[in-house]
Amino acid sequence: MTTSRLPARIQDVAAAAGVSVSTVSNVLNRPERVNARTADRVRSVIAALDYVPHPGAAGLRSGRASSIGLVLPDIVNSFYARIARGAAEAAYEHGFSLVLCDSGDHPDREREYFDMLAEQRAVGVVVAPLGADPDRLTRLRRRGIPLVLTDRKMPPQEGCSVAVDDVTGGRLAVEHLLDSGARHVLVVNGGHGIRQCADRYQGARQAIRSRRGARLDQVVAGQMTVAAGAAVARDLSTLPDAVFCTNDFLAVGMCQGLTQRGVRIPGDVQVVGYGDLDVATLAATPLTTVRQPVEDLGRTAVQLLMDEIEASDEHVHETRVFGPRLVPRDSTGVA
Amino acid sequence: MTTSRLPARIQDVAAAAGVSVSTVSNVLNRPERVNARTADRVRSVIAALDYVPHPGAAGLRSGRASSIGLVLPDIVNSFYARIARGAAEAAYEHGFSLVLCDSGDHPDREREYFDMLAEQRAVGVVVAPLGADPDRLTRLRRRGIPLVLTDRKMPPQEGCSVAVDDVTGGRLAVEHLLDSGARHVLVVNGGHGIRQCADRYQGARQAIRSRRGARLDQVVAGQMTVAAGAAVARDLSTLPDAVFCTNDFLAVGMCQGLTQRGVRIPGDVQVVGYGDLDVATLAATPLTTVRQPVEDLGRTAVQLLMDEIEASDEHVHETRVFGPRLVPRDSTGVA
DNA sequence: CTGTTAGCGCCTTCAG
DNA sequence: CTGAAGGCGCTAACAG
Numbered sequence: 001m002t003t004s005r006l007p008a009r010i011q012d013v014a015a016a017a018g019v020s021v022s023t024v025s026n027v028l029n030r031p032e033r034v035n036a037r038t039a040d041r042v043r044s045v046i047a048a049l050d051y052v053p054h055p056g057a058a059g060l061r062s063g064r065a066s067s068i069g070l071v072l073p074d075i076v077n078s079f080y081a082r083i084a085r086g087a088a089e090a091a092y093e094h095g096f097s098l099v100l101c102d103s104g105d106h107p108d109r110e111r112e113y114f115d116m117l118a119e120q121r122a123v124g125v126v127v128a129p130l131g132a133d134p135d136r137l138t139r140l141r142r143r144g145i146p147l148v149l150t151d152r153k154m155p156p157q158e159g160c161s162v163a164v165d166d167v168t169g170g171r172l173a174v175e176h177l178l179d180s181g182a183r184h185v186l187v188v189n190g191g192h193g194i195r196q197c198a199d200r201y202q203g204a205r206q207a208i209r210s211r212r213g214a215r216l217d218q219v220v221a222g223q224m225t226v227a228a229g230a231a232v233a234r235d236l237s238t239l240p241d242a243v244f245c246t247n248d249f250l251a252v253g254m255c256q257g258l259t260q261r262g263v264r265i266p267g268d269v270q271v272v273g274y275g276d277l278d279v280a281t282l283a284a285t286p287l288t289t290v291r292q293p294v295e296d297l298g299r300t301a302v303q304l305l306m307d308e309i310e311a312s313d314e315h316v317h318e319t320r321v322f323g324p325r326l327v328p329r330d331s332t333g334v335a
Numbered sequence: 336m337t338t339s340r341l342p343a344r345i346q347d348v349a350a351a352a353g354v355s356v357s358t359v360s361n362v363l364n365r366p367e368r369v370n371a372r373t374a375d376r377v378r379s380v381i382a383a384l385d386y387v388p389h390p391g392a393a394g395l396r397s398g399r400a401s402s403i404g405l406v407l408p409d410i411v412n413s414f415y416a417r418i419a420r421g422a423a424e425a426a427y428e429h430g431f432s433l434v435l436c437d438s439g440d441h442p443d444r445e446r447e448y449f450d451m452l453a454e455q456r457a458v459g460v461v462v463a464p465l466g467a468d469p470d471r472l473t474r475l476r477r478r479g480i481p482l483v484l485t486d487r488k489m490p491p492q493e494g495c496s497v498a499v500d501d502v503t504g505g506r507l508a509v510e511h512l513l514d515s516g517a518r519h520v521l522v523v524n525g526g527h528g529i530r531q532c533a534d535r536y537q538g539a540r541q542a543i544r545s546r547r548g549a550r551l552d553q554v555v556a557g558q559m560t561v562a563a564g565a566a567v568a569r570d571l572s573t574l575p576d577a578v579f580c581t582n583d584f585l586a587v588g589m590c591q592g593l594t595q596r597g598v599r600i601p602g603d604v605q606v607v608g609y610g611d612l613d614v615a616t617l618a619a620t621p622l623t624t625v626r627q628p629v630e631d632l633g634r635t636a637v638q639l640l641m642d643e644i645e646a647s648d649e650h651v652h653e654t655r656v657f658g659p660r661l662v663p664r665d666s667t668g669v670a
Numbered sequence: 671c672t673g674t675t676a677g678c679g680c681c682t683t684c685a686g
Numbered sequence: 687c688t689g690a691a692g693g694c695g696c697t698a699a700c701a702g
Contacts (some may be wrong), residue, residue, distance in 0.1 A: 007453075007478065007693060012401075020673045024698060035671060052454040054390040056400065057695035060678045075423065076416045084410050088437040092444075097455060100405070100435040102423040108353065109427075118342075119387040121434060143342065202571070226617045249617070256619055282561045282584070284591055284619050344679060355689045360681055370687060392679035395694050 002006050004176040008049040017045040059121075069117040069125040070298075070303060071110060078277060079294055080128060084151055086298025088127055088140070094306050096123070103130060111136050118143045124305040125317065126150060146308045148301040152195075156317045160304040164292045166196045169324035170203025173244045173272045176326050178211050180240035180270055180333050186309040187218040188232050188254060189246045200246045200274060221250055229253020233261065239269055244333070248273040248280045251287055255331060259284070270332040293322045343384040346460070352380040359585045363388065394456070403640060404452040404460040405633075406436040406445060413612060414629055415463060418485055421633025422461055429641050431458070435481050438465060446471050453478045459640040461485060461633070481643045483636040487530075495639040499627045501531045504659035505538025508607045510568050510626050513546050515668050517605055518576035522553040523589060524581045534607060535581045556585055561614075564588020568596065574604055583608040583615045586622055590666060596640045605667040621664040628657045638647070 014021045019042060026034045027042045034042075045051075046282065059065040062106050066326050070087050072080040084100070091098040101113035109131050117125055119138075124146040129137060142148055143158065177185055189227050190197040201218065208216040217240065221228040229250035245251035251273030251275035255265055263269055273280055276291035302319050308315045340426050349356045354377060355653030361369045362377045369377075380386075394400040405413040405422050419435070436448035445465050452460055452475070459481040464472060474483050476494065477616065484496035489542065512520055525532040543551040552575065556563040564585035569592050573598040580586035590600055598604055600620050608615055611626035635655050643650045 007456075010697095011695080021695095022674080022697080023672060026672085029697075035672070037688045038671085052450075054395075054695050055455055057395050057678090058697070060389075060392055060395060060680090060695080063678080067432075067434070075410070075419050076413060078411060078413070078416075081411045081413075081416050084435065085437055085439075088410065088435055089439070092448075097434045097451065098436075099402070099432045100419065100423055101433075102420055104420075104424070105376075111372075113427075115387070116432065120390055121342075137509075252617055258617075279617050281616060282587055282614050282617075345681095346679080357682075357690080358688060361688085364681080368687070373687085383678070389679055392694090395679080395696090398680045398694080427676080 008051040008128065010051070010053070013042065013045050013049055013051050017042045022145060039185050065121045066095065067097045067099050067120065067122050068120045068302065069099045069101055069127075070115070071103060071113050071117075071127040071129075072123060073103055073105050073110075073128060073130050075100065075102045076320070079275070082294035083126075083128060083298035083301075086295035086300075087302045089295075090297075090299040090306075092304035094302070096302075096306075101153045105130060106131065107131055107136070112138050115167040118145060119323070122307050124148070126301040126305060128152075133174050146305055148305050148308075149302050150297050152158050153319050153321075154317075154318065160301075160308065160319065162297045162301045162304070162320045162322070164294070164322050164324055166199035166324075167203040168208070169274065169290045169292070170200035170244070170246070171207045172203070172326045173200075173274065173326060174204040174207035174216075175329070176288070176332060177242040177244060177270055177272060178207060178214055180242075180266075182240075182264050182270055183213060184215045184217070184240045185242045185244055186236075186240040187216065187244050187246065188229065188250050189218055189220050190221060190224045190250075197246050204244055226253035226256070229255075230257035230260075233257020239263065242272070244272050244274075246274050248275045248277040248287060248289055251282045251289070251331075252279050255283060255285060255287070266330070266332050266334060272326075272332055276327055280327075280329070283331075288332040289327050290324045291327045292324045296322055341482040344389070345386070348377065348380050348384055348386050351376045351384060366484065376599065385528070396426050400456045400458050402432045402434050402455065402457050403456045403637065404434045404436055404448070404462075406438060406448050406460060406462040406464075408438055408440045408445075408463060408465050410435065410437045414610070417472065417629035418463060418633035418636075420463075421630035421635075422637045423633075424630075425634040425637035425641075429637070431637075431641075438486075440465065442466055444472070448658065449475050452541065453480060458644050459483070461636040461640060463487075463576060479641055482552075483640050483643075485632050485636050487601065488654050488656075489652075491654065493652070495636075495652050495654065497632045497635045497639070497655045497657070499629070499657050499659055501534035501659075502538040502541070503582070504625045504627070505535035505579070506542045507661045508535075508609065509539040509542035509551075511623070511663070511667060512540060512577040512579060512605055513549055515577070515601075515605055518548060519575040519577070520552070521548045521571075521575040521578045522581065523564065523578055523585050524553055524555050525559045525585075526555060532581050537581055560584050561588035561591070562598060565589075565592035565595075568592020577605040577607070579609075581609050583610045583612040583622060584623070584626055586666075587614050587618045590618060590620060590622070601665070601667050601669060605669070607667055609660075611662055615662075615664070618666075620666050623664045623667040624662050625659045626662045627659045631657055 103110040154161040192198040224247040229252035273289040280287040280289045438445040462484045489496040527533040559582040565588035608624040613620040613623045
């Protein structure tokens with residue numbers, strides 16, 4: 001046995017097995033083209049030498065790389081973390097490595113990450129885009145890098161996307177309140193400049209319209225935080241039967257504020273939130289909320305990317321929309 | 336202008352600029368060796384052609400790759416997400432790409448990720464290791480891949496590590512309680528099999544020992560959840576002056592349970608948590624807690640890796656320990 | 671079925 | 687200061 005360097009190269013294997021380099025390559029990539037006995041011999045040498053192919057070199061020659069990018073505004077936000085988890089699992093299953101790009105909400109950083117991924121010849125990118133500037137995205141696409149958008153729909157000719165159906169979510173939330181006996185529902189919302197907020201409100205209106213005698217009001221909170229929700233609760237002049245907060249933080253604040261005013265939940269006022277964040281289960285009264293299959297977003301985004309890469313000829317772009325689900329807990333449903 | 340393929344290669348640049356390939360390479364890598372005027376001309380061609388070097392090919396030749404691995408048990412856990420954010424920032428600043436490996440708490444998956452990173456010739460790995468089996472780790476090291484451990488100390492001859500000082504954290508928490516007038520402190524802890532729990536308790540004892548007439552008790556909760564904390568509160572036969580929960584979830588549950596018993600916080604009993612999770616600010620009474628500089632863990636881990644890679648000759652392994660900080664909120668400090 | 675040959679895109683001696 | 691040549695580890699024709 002000659003002293004071959006670490007890590008072993010394909011030629012070390014070839015030499016040790018007494019075959020040519022290409023035979024080793026064939027054993028790895030097209031086993032059907034090589035005699036079973038030689039293949040076995042080569043394989044045992046591969047195992048003995050602990051040989052693993054160098055994917056960089058392989059990609060250089062074959063043209064196909066093996067990393068995909070994941071560009072997110074903030075990995076500490078559990079929504080994006082759940083996307084990341086779903087994407088990581090799918091990438092793992094397909095044998096791709098996932099490059100994490102956390103833009104920290106900086107559009108410049110996002111663009112630089114796009115450039116970096118282009119330089120690296122990433123085979124595709126999953127992105128939860130920041131802001132509304134589609135230009136950054138089309139630049140990537142022009143470089144020939146497939147792109148899948150999460151949490152935002154995309155014109156189908158541009159590429160694939162995955163999203164959750166916020167209209168349905170809003171409808172489910174308010175239907176649940178009405179089914180539990182509410183007549184006068186207040187929506188505590190973020191600004192309608194946020195697409196999700198507008199959609200959830202639209203769903204709420206759908207639910208109200210289909211029910212006689214039901215009434216819907218809306219108040220827009222400055223921010224979507226616990227403090228803002230509590231402030232709204234404090235300032236309420238007349239109490240509704242039920243409150244739909246378009247985010248769990250608002251809802252927790254609402255519960256705190258109402259409780260401080262001596263209002264019982266759900267006895268006097270029912271409250272439903274949105275998102276099923278950790279905080280929903282942890283609140284003093286566990287919060288009824290709308291759960292979104294966020295992991296599926298990430299997982300599906302990667303799968304769509306795989307499809308576009310592997311069957312690029314007959315791939316047609318699509319938008320996959322996931323339905324949310326109501327999770328009843330203690331803050332709704334009159335005892 | 337000839338029709339050169341996309342993306343542009345170094346030879347396209349060379350041809351367009353009327354110089355040789357190596358001159359372009361020099362402009363990029365050792366600008367001092369090339370005439371300023373030619374360099375400028377080359378640079379403008381680079382810009383015009385939107386040329387970016389192919390890091391895979393570069394690494395193949397030069398031996399240095401440019402990706403580092405980040406192996407975590409669960410990216411949705413905010414502790415690890417914060418490590419990831421710190422690591423991502425540092426990696427970005429150093430021009431490395433971060434490969435996210437979420438093992439989902441599966442030791443097998445963790446090992447497979449290690450193998451994958453070795454195959455890819457990652458230049459280094461940051462890992463928040465799962466379980467106590469150091470064998471998986473030394474395998475990586477034997478392959479010559481530098482390794483930095485987070486949230487666990489490592490024998491210095493093995494490699495670098497970063498950690499937070501849980502003993503100090505426990506001491507800070509209990510000192511704060513004592514300073515606020517408490518005499519009888521109850522520690523609500525997880526199992527001492529968890530190193531963090533044991534350390535935090537040890538810190539608590541240090542604080543007690545330095546104060547005359549102070550008394551410390553401990554109760555071990557089954558899990559470190561809100562429900563478990565509430566259960567402990569419910570089952571308490573005699574009330575202490577103050578409670579130190581070694582985790583914010585336990586603390587929130589403790590607050591809920593005490594409040595239900597009609598106990599006022601902090602008037603009757605003070606409560607301090609650990610971790611400064613989101614939930615600490617969001618609880619009905621915002622929770623005094625111990626904040627750990629978790630982002631610094633991730634950031635520093637990557638920096639240590641960079642040092643080991645770039646100055647591998649004179650690099651000496653070290654363990655960097657970060658001090659926690661007490662964050663006073665409403666659940667402590669008698670009014 | 672196996673081996674030879676020619677690059678993938680880049681960097682790096684070594685001559686000019 | 688610049689250019690020509692060789693090779694990093696691997697794959698993909700193409701011969702044999």
